Amino acid sequence: MARVRLLERDEAPLTARRLFREDGSASPLTRSLVNAPDVLETFMPFLAQIYAPGPVDLATKELVIVRVSQLNACRYCLAAHRPAALDAGVSQHELAAVCGEVPVATLSERERTLVEWVDCYVLDPGGMDDELVARVLDHFRDDQLIELALVAGVTQLLNHYCTAFAIPPPS
Amino acid sequence: MSTIGFETAVEEGRCGERLWLYATYHCNLACVYCLTESQPGIRYRRHLGSETMIELASDARDLGFGSLGVTGGELFMLPDAAEMLVELGSILPTVALTNGTLFTDRVLQRIEPLADLDVALQVSLDSPDPLRNDTMRGPENFAKVQEAIPKLVERGIKVRIATTVDDQGEDELTRLCELHRTWGITDDDHIVRRIVRRGRAELVEMGVEPGPTDILPELTITADGAFLHAFAPTVRNGVTDLDLLVSRQVAPLSVAVRRFLGVVADQPVGTDAAATFT
Numbered sequence: 001m002a003r004v005r006l007l008e009r010d011e012a013p014l015t016a017r018r019l020f021r022e023d024g025s026a027s028p029l030t031r032s033l034v035n036a037p038d039v040l041e042t043f044m045p046f047l048a049q050i051y052a053p054g055p056v057d058l059a060t061k062e063l064v065i066v067r068v069s070q071l072n073a074c075r076y077c078l079a080a081h082r083p084a085a086l087d088a089g090v091s092q093h094e095l096a097a098v099c100g101e102v103p104v105a106t107l108s109e110r111e112r113t114l115v116e117w118v119d120c121y122v123l124d125p126g127g128m129d130d131e132l133v134a135r136v137l138d139h140f141r142d143d144q145l146i147e148l149a150l151v152a153g154v155t156q157l158l159n160h161y162c163t164a165f166a167i168p169p170p171s
Numbered sequence: 172m173s174t175i176g177f178e179t180a181v182e183e184g185r186c187g188e189r190l191w192l193y194a195t196y197h198c199n200l201a202c203v204y205c206l207t208e209s210q211p212g213i214r215y216r217r218h219l220g221s222e223t224m225i226e227l228a229s230d231a232r233d234l235g236f237g238s239l240g241v242t243g244g245e246l247f248m249l250p251d252a253a254e255m256l257v258e259l260g261s262i263l264p265t266v267a268l269t270n271g272t273l274f275t276d277r278v279l280q281r282i283e284p285l286a287d288l289d290v291a292l293q294v295s296l297d298s299p300d301p302l303r304n305d306t307m308r309g310p311e312n313f314a315k316v317q318e319a320i321p322k323l324v325e326r327g328i329k330v331r332i333a334t335t336v337d338d339q340g341e342d343e344l345t346r347l348c349e350l351h352r353t354w355g356i357t358d359d360d361h362i363v364r365r366i367v368r369r370g371r372a373e374l375v376e377m378g379v380e381p382g383p384t385d386i387l388p389e390l391t392i393t394a395d396g397a398f399l400h401a402f403a404p405t406v407r408n409g410v411t412d413l414d415l416l417v418s419r420q421v422a423p424l425s426v427a428v429r430r431f432l433g434v435v436a437d438q439p440v441g442t443d444a445a446a447t448f449t
Contacts, residue, residue: 005410013416014399014434038419038430 003165006031013037019044028167029076029158050154056144059089061151063111066090067098067118068155076162077155079169110139114148121152177428178235185435186388188237190263190424191401192224193217193393194252195244200270200309204335204377206370208406209244215409216244217394221255223422227392228262230424239265240389242401247273253281260288268293268333270308272315279322286327293331293362294320298339299346307337320354331360337377369412370405384438390431396420397427399434 005011006028009020016034020026026034033040051061062085069077078099085095094111096102104115117136120128136145161167181188193207196217201210219227228239239259246252246267259265271294274282285292294316298304301313323330332351334344344363351361366378367386381402391398395411396419398404403415418430 007413011412011414013413015417015430035413036419037416 002032002167004032005035007034016040027170029162032165032167047154050150056147062088062090063094063098064118064148064151065155066095067115068122068152069159070099071122072156072159074159074163076167076169077159113139118152121149122156175425175429176432180432180435189240189389190231190236191240191242191389191391192219192227193243193404194219194224194241194246195249197248198243198245199248199272202308203375204366204372206367206402206405207244208371219394221251224255225258226422227424228259232263234425234428236263239263240401241265241267245270247278253278256282256290257284260285260290264289266291266293270295271319272312274319274322282328283326291329291331292323293333295333297334298343299350324355330356331362332356333362333364336363336365367402369402370407374407388435390428392421397431
């Protein structure tokens, strides 16, 4: 059971009701966040931009989101983003690899290097070295890497939020 | 001077010029229709605090608000209520809602400065029949109010009577009017309002459910945030309803006002249902 209220559309603050779908539904995450509508004024557009395709394609972003969620064992984000990753063009094999179901070594060099960088970024940022950064920059521009760092950071934030507040995974 | 459009919204009839402050949710009574489940011994008293209230009142004056309303809970449950009310009344015209049961001689003495200010105490009284009144509002409520009002009037403090209507008949209301006239309170200062079906009243299926434009928006500040009107920050089973929340942040007041204006701009101009609900 969630540790914060999950509001229905009619219970949600007026300023946050636009975050619900036309049929009145919303994800459990959104239904919890609307308890704090003020911060959503900036957080939701920020989240939308970070998670939308841009200089980095959506499949790559989803790969990062799922990997970070796997590292943090976030049931909610894994349930939400495994299907989203497939929809974005991530293959079943890639998904299985970032979820630790098949060896990461079986991924292409680009994805393998990205996973290595994500693991270091999330688990041991102080241990990040120039050599690893140089290798990941063989596949991504510096602005793209910054964007991926933000994707990983926001995902980390949501992983902690969903886990600590026991937000029930979307069905 | 307002720079964020508050006065324009008031002129357009989109909102009222009053700022409501919920001083506390704590109360010495447990009225059956209470919007906020206020009662003795509640766990979350949600005091706004006198310093915050005075700061909000000053901000309100600067932003173009014309008056203050102070409600709760029971304002006079707060130890510094008298001094705070004097302070608020020196900032803007103020109406303070009270159940009228806590006016000891000491409190009466401390609120004497109100006589020189544009401050009215709005005392709740639902029936001229003590038993009927006390059934809704609590034991000895009628007797305490009957004792307090002449003392307030005697000191030159402006008093209004507020009656919350459930099933009172016309004859009963007529006798209530006769009673308040004997205290020197005119019919103009007798407010009759319907029970709003929110909060505890909703749980016991009392009152009338307001339509979306039935209640004029009036920015209302509580310890939980800023709400669309004074009937919005209701409580059910100990949990505050958020459906009419407009802002969690209340200070500086301009932040809450900006969000409030954003909401009222999206709504049709409502009917001022003061006669019905306030």
